[in-house]
Amino acid sequence: MFDAPTSSPIEAAVGWIGAVLIGELALGLCVLAVAFVGFLMMSGRVPIKTGMRVAIGCFVILGAPSIAAGFLGAWGPSTPPAPPVSPVAANPPPAREPPPADYDPYAGASVRTDR
Template sequence: MTRKFPSAARVLAAAASLFAPVAAQAQSVATRDPAGSGPIVAALGWLQGTLLGNVATAVAVMAVAAVGFMMLTGRMNWRFGATVIVGCFVLFGAGAIVSGIQGAAVG
């Protein structure tokens, strides 16, 4: 009796099915706000939009440019200038920083 081997197309299809992405069946965490916190959440959302919006971005760009110019001309301490620039990174990276901390705490 002779043995019949599968075709190359069938082998490739089987290999591809092993590496196909599958939807994760993870549990979702309910992030509902406590009762009565609607106005507080809305105010904090407004504050976040203000701090991370177009106006804040323009102000941060001008501040970094001014600090950089003053550092280049020797009118500002390098340590204070670096503090201003790091502060801008922390301000605009706050969402990613908090997400990373929450991910480390949960996982």
């Protein structure tokens, strides 16, 4: 009568938190942080080194999935590469006879011949 849920509430909550931390909200907050720190750097209130730390931190936070996938791919079990695929030669299309040299595609019903 009632089907069991496919995922647990904890799994859904963790997925939601992950989406918030790396989703569009995080992207917007990082853009605002970099803009604010850039404004403070231009006004001379924040050293350039601190501003670069903020920018690099935003890149690391937003690029975390790609960085983790790269680490897992480098340390994961190596599989032998697939053998190269040999190209298949396609048969050329059959050659058609060209139309005769005196052929005029515009001649026909539109030209009066009764004069």
